Amino acid sequence: MASILTNLFDGVAYGMLLFVLACGLAVTLGLMNFVNLAHGAFAMAGGYICAVLVNNSGWPFFAALPLAFVGSALIGIALERTLYRHLYSRSHLDQVLFSIGLVFMSVAAVDYIMGSSRVFIKLPAALEGQIDLFGVGIGRYRLMIVVICGLLTLGLQLILAKTRFGSRLRAAVDDPRAAIGLGINVPQVFAFTFAFGCGLAGLGGALSAEILGLDPYFPLKFMIYFLIVVTVGGSSSITGPFLASLLLGIADVAGKYYVPKVGPFVIYTVMIVILLWRPNGLFGRTAAR
Amino acid sequence: MTALSDVSTHAMASARWRIGEVAFWILALACAFLFPSRYLIMTDIVRLGLFALSLDLILGYAGIVSLGHAAFFGVGAYAAGLLALHGIINEPVIALVAAGLVAAALGFVTSFLVIRGVDLTRLMVTLGIALLLEALAERFSDITGGTDGLQGIEMQPILGLFAFDMFGKTGFFYSLIVLFILFLLARRVVHSPFGLSLRAIRNNPLRAAAIGVPVNRRLIAVYTLAAFYAGIAGALFTQTTALASLDVFAFERSADLMLVLVIGGTGYLYGGLIGAVVFKMLQELFQSITPQYWLFWIGLVLVVIVMVGRARIHRWVLFVPNLIIRQFAGRKAVVAVPESEAS
Amino acid sequence: MTIALETRNLEKSFGGLRVTRDLSLKVMQGARHALIGPNGAGKTTVINQLTGVLTPNSGGILLEGHDITGLSVHRRVLRGLSRTFQINQLYADLTPLETIGLAVSERMGRGGDWWRRMGTRSDINAEIAEILSRFHLLDVMTELTSTLPYGKQRLLEIAVAIAAKPRVLLLDEPAAGVPESERHDILAAVAALPREVTVLLIEHDMDLVFSFADRISVLVNGGLLTEGAPDEVARDPQVRAVYLGEAADA
Numbered sequence: 001m002a003s004i005l006t007n008l009f010d011g012v013a014y015g016m017l018l019f020v021l022a023c024g025l026a027v028t029l030g031l032m033n034f035v036n037l038a039h040g041a042f043a044m045a046g047g048y049i050c051a052v053l054v055n056n057s058g059w060p061f062f063a064a065l066p067l068a069f070v071g072s073a074l075i076g077i078a079l080e081r082t083l084y085r086h087l088y089s090r091s092h093l094d095q096v097l098f099s100i101g102l103v104f105m106s107v108a109a110v111d112y113i114m115g116s117s118r119v120f121i122k123l124p125a126a127l128e129g130q131i132d133l134f135g136v137g138i139g140r141y142r143l144m145i146v147v148i149c150g151l152l153t154l155g156l157q158l159i160l161a162k163t164r165f166g167s168r169l170r171a172a173v174d175d176p177r178a179a180i181g182l183g184i185n186v187p188q189v190f191a192f193t194f195a196f197g198c199g200l201a202g203l204g205g206a207l208s209a210e211i212l213g214l215d216p217y218f219p220l221k222f223m224i225y226f227l228i229v230v231t232v233g234g235s236s237s238i239t240g241p242f243l244a245s246l247l248l249g250i251a252d253v254a255g256k257y258y259v260p261k262v263g264p265f266v267i268y269t270v271m272i273v274i275l276l277w278r279p280n281g282l283f284g285r286t287a288a289r
Numbered sequence: 290m291t292a293l294s295d296v297s298t299h300a301m302a303s304a305r306w307r308i309g310e311v312a313f314w315i316l317a318l319a320c321a322f323l324f325p326s327r328y329l330i331m332t333d334i335v336r337l338g339l340f341a342l343s344l345d346l347i348l349g350y351a352g353i354v355s356l357g358h359a360a361f362f363g364v365g366a367y368a369a370g371l372l373a374l375h376g377i378i379n380e381p382v383i384a385l386v387a388a389g390l391v392a393a394a395l396g397f398v399t400s401f402l403v404i405r406g407v408d409l410t411r412l413m414v415t416l417g418i419a420l421l422l423e424a425l426a427e428r429f430s431d432i433t434g435g436t437d438g439l440q441g442i443e444m445q446p447i448l449g450l451f452a453f454d455m456f457g458k459t460g461f462f463y464s465l466i467v468l469f470i471l472f473l474l475a476r477r478v479v480h481s482p483f484g485l486s487l488r489a490i491r492n493n494p495l496r497a498a499a500i501g502v503p504v505n506r507r508l509i510a511v512y513t514l515a516a517f518y519a520g521i522a523g524a525l526f527t528q529t530t531a532l533a534s535l536d537v538f539a540f541e542r543s544a545d546l547m548l549v550l551v552i553g554g555t556g557y558l559y560g561g562l563i564g565a566v567v568f569k570m571l572q573e574l575f576q577s578i579t580p581q582y583w584l585f586w587i588g589l590v591l592v593v594i595v596m597v598g599r600a601r602i603h604r605w606v607l608f609v610p611n612l613i614i615r616q617f618a619g620r621k622a623v624v625a626v627p628e629s630e631a632s
Numbered sequence: 633m634t635i636a637l638e639t640r641n642l643e644k645s646f647g648g649l650r651v652t653r654d655l656s657l658k659v660m661q662g663a664r665h666a667l668i669g670p671n672g673a674g675k676t677t678v679i680n681q682l683t684g685v686l687t688p689n690s691g692g693i694l695l696e697g698h699d700i701t702g703l704s705v706h707r708r709v710l711r712g713l714s715r716t717f718q719i720n721q722l723y724a725d726l727t728p729l730e731t732i733g734l735a736v737s738e739r740m741g742r743g744g745d746w747w748r749r750m751g752t753r754s755d756i757n758a759e760i761a762e763i764l765s766r767f768h769l770l771d772v773m774t775e776l777t778s779t780l781p782y783g784k785q786r787l788l789e790i791a792v793a794i795a796a797k798p799r800v801l802l803l804d805e806p807a808a809g810v811p812e813s814e815r816h817d818i819l820a821a822v823a824a825l826p827r828e829v830t831v832l833l834i835e836h837d838m839d840l841v842f843s844f845a846d847r848i849s850v851l852v853n854g855g856l857l858t859e860g861a862p863d864e865v866a867r868d869p870q871v872r873a874v875y876l877g878e879a880a881d882a
Contacts (some may be wrong), residue, residue, distance in 0.1 A: 300757060
C-alpha cells in the first residue's frame with residue numbers, strides 16, 4: 001500500500017514537472033497556433049544555465065532557479081522578435097521544419113560547448129533523501145517540485161482569471177482579430193506570453209535535471225512528452241494540459257514500475273488511444289482553425 | 290470535334306515522358322560507370338531517394354504531414370534483416386518484397402489513425418508510432434539485437450546469380466533497378482485518376498468529397514503504398530549494408546527526409562530524387578567541416594530555408610532546376626503546402 | 633409530381649444558438665426552387681446539412697424518397713445530390729481540365745483507377761469536352777485555377793457540380809461576387825440547366841430569383857416564414873417587411 005502511494009506521489013511530481021515544462025507550449029499553440037517543436041530547447045537552456053551557476057559559480061540552488069527562468073525568457077524574447085514573429089501565418093509544415101532546425105542547432109551547439117555527457121546539478125542537502133509522512137516515503141526533491149509547481153499553477157490560474165493581462169490573453173486566444181478590434185495589443189501579448197512560456201520551460205528544465213536527466217539531447221528526447229501533453233490536454237485552457245500532464249506522469253511512473261517490460265509504450269499507446277477517441281484532445285475545442 | 294481532340298491532347302500531355310526525365314535516368318545509370326569507386330555513397334543516395342519518394346507520395350500528393358515515416362523504413366529494415374539472419378527467405382528479391390509488405394501492413398493499420406484529426410494530431414500520431422516502434426525494438430532486444438542491432442547478416446546472391454560484393458557494385462545496381470521499377474509504378478499511379486484525386490484531396494478535401502471522392506479510402510490506399518515504398522527502402526538498406534540497428538527508427542531520419550523534400554520540392558516525384566543528391570552532397574560537405582556537429586549545419590539550413598521562404602528559395606536558387614522541372618512534369622513544382630495556409 | 637428533396641423537422645443548434653428551426657421543406661422533381669432570406673437566416677447551414685457537411689441535431693433528410701440523413705458527403709453525391717459553394721471551393725493547383733476530368737471520372741466510377749493514365753478514355757474525354765465548352769472554359773482549360781478570373785472560377789464551380797450529373801443540384805449564391813461583365817455567362821449557365829435536374833437555389837440577387845424560380849421559400853432565423861409562387865411571395869407583406877423591404881431600398 002505504501003509503495004502505491006509513493007508511486008502515486010512520484011507520478012504526481014513527474015506530472016507537475018511535465019506541466020510546468022509543457023504549459024508554455026500549450027499556450028503558444030493555443031494562442032498563436034504555432035507548432036513549436038523547439039520548446040524543449042528552452043527547457044534545456046534553463047537547465048544548463050542553472051547547472052553552470054550552481055556547479056561552476058557556486059550559486060545556491062534556489063537562487064539559480066529564478067535565473068534559469070529569466071535566462072530562458074530572455075532567449076525566448078530574442079528569438080520571438082527576430083525569428084518566430086515572421087512565421088505565425090505560415091503553414092504548420094513550415095513551423096515544424098523551422099523548429100526542428102532550431103532543435104538541431106541547439107542540440108549540436110550545446111553538445112559542442114558543454115560536452116555530451118549528462119549534467120548533474122549539485123543539490124542543497126535539505127533536498128536529498130526522503131521524509132516519512134504517515135509511513136509513506138516521500139522524496140524531498142519531489143516534494144519540492146510538487147510545492148513549487150503547484151504554486152506556479154495556482155499563480156497562473158490567478159493571473160489568467162483575475163488580472164487584466166489574463167483577460168487580454170484569454171481574449172486573444174479566443175479570437176485574435178476581435179481582440180485587436182478591442183484595442184488589445186495582440187503582438188505584445190504574444191511576445192510576452194511566449195517569453196513567459198519559455199521562462200517556465202527553463203525553470204522546468206532546471207528542476208528536471210535531477211529527475212529526467214539533462215544532456216544535449218534533452219529537447220529531442222522529451223519533445224514527444226510535451227507534445228503529448230499539449231495534444232491530449234488541448235490548448236484552449238491550462239486545466240486541460242494540467243490534467244493531461246498528471247495523467248501522463250502517473251501513467252508513466254506506474255508503467256515503469258508495474259510493467260517494466262513495456263514501460264515506455266504505456267504512454268505512447270495511451271496517447272494513440274486518446275487521439276483515436278478524441279482527435280482534438282481530451283479537452284480541446286473542435287478545431288476551427 | 291476540335292474540342293475533343295484538344296481535351297485528349299492536353300489530358301495526356303502530363304503523362305508523356307519528357308526529354309529531361311529520360312536524360313535524368315540515363316545520367317543516373319551513367320554514374321555507375323563514371324564513379325566506379327563511389328558505389329557505397331551512390332547506393333545511399335538511391336536509397337534515400339526512394340525513401341523520399343515514398344514520403345512525397347503522401348506529403349506532396351495527398352498533403353499528409355508525417356514526422357514518423359522512419360517507422361516504415363525501420364520495419365522494412367528489420368524485416369529484411371530477420372528474414373536473412375534466420376534463413377527464412379534467402380533470396381533477396383523475394384525478401385525485399387516481403388519486407389515491403391510487412392511495412393505496408395503496418396501502414397494500412399496505422400492509416401486509420403492518421404486520417405483523423407487535424408495537422409497537429411497527425412504529426413503527433415505519426416511521431417508517436419515511430420517512437421513506439423523504436424521503443425519496442427529496444428525492448429525486445431533478444432529479437433532485434435537492441436542497441437547493437439542485428440549481427441551477422443549474410444546476404445545470398447540476388448536471383449541466385451549476382452553476389453553482393455565488397456565494393457558495393459551489386460548493391461548499387463540492385464538498388465537502382467528497384468528504384469526505377471518502383472518509380473515507374475509511382476509515375477503510373479500519379480498520372481491516373483487515382484493520383485489526380487489525391488491532388489484534389491490535398492488542395493481541397495471538402496470539394497473532393499463534394500464531387501464524390503471517397504476521401505478516406507484514397508488516403509488509406511496511398512498511405513499504405515507509401516509505407517510499402519518506405520519499407521522497401523529500409524530493406525534495401527539492410528540488404529546492401531548487412532546492418533539493422535535502432536538507428537533506422539531515429540527521428541533524425543524522418544527529419545532528414547523532410548529536408549530532402551524541402552530542397553528538392555514536392556509534388557512532381559523527382560523532388561525526392563534530386564533532393565537526395567543535393568542533401569548527400571551537403572552532408573558530405575558539412576561532415577568535412579565539422580565531423581561531429583554537422584547536425585548544426587543541417588539545422589541552420591532548415592531555419593534559413595524556412596525563414597527565407599521555400600517558395601522564394603525555389604524561385605531564386607533553383608531557377609535553372611525549375612526550368613528542368615518544367616521539362617520533367619510540364620508544370621512548376623508545387624511546394625508541399627500552400628505558403629499562406631495557417632491551419 | 634414526385635418530391636425530389638425533402639427535409640422533415642430539421643433542427644440544428646450550435647451551442648445555445650438555434651440555427652435551423654423545425655424546417656420542413658419540400659422540393660419537387662424538376663423544380664426551380666429558390667431559398668431566400670436575410671443574411672444570417674441560416675441558408676447555407678441548411679445546404680450544409682442537406683449535403684452532409686453538417687449533421688442535424690434531429691430531423692430527417694430524404695432524397696427521392698430515400699432517407700439520406702446518415703450518409704456521408706461523398707455517398708450523397710453518388711446518389712445524385714450535388715452542390716456549389718458560396719465561396720468557391722476549387723483546387724488551386726489543378727487546371728479546369730483536371731478538375732472536370734476528375735469529377736467525370738469519379739462519376740463514372742473510374743476515380744479509383746490507379747493504373748490507367750488520365751486522358752486515355754475517349755468517353756471521359758468527350759464528356760469533359762462537352763462540359764468545358766458549355767461553360768466557356770475551353771480557352772482556359774490548361775491554366776491553373778488560381779490564375780483564373782473570378783467569373784471563370786465561378787463558372788468552373790458550377791461546371792464541377794454539373795459534371796457529377798446530379799439529379800438534384802444545390803446552388804449556393806452562384807452569382808455572388810461576380811463582376812457585372814461576367815454575370816451574363818453565369819446566369820445563362822444556370823438558365824440552361826437541363827429540365828430534368830431539380831434545382832434548389834440560394835440567392836440574394838432578386839432579378840435572378842424572379843427570372844429563374846418557379847417556387848420560393850423564405851427562411852428567417854432558421855425557420856420557414858412562408859413559401860409559394862414568386863408573385864405570391866413578392867406580394868406577401870410579412871416578406872416585404874422582413875426581407876424584400878431591405879432589397880427595395882438597396
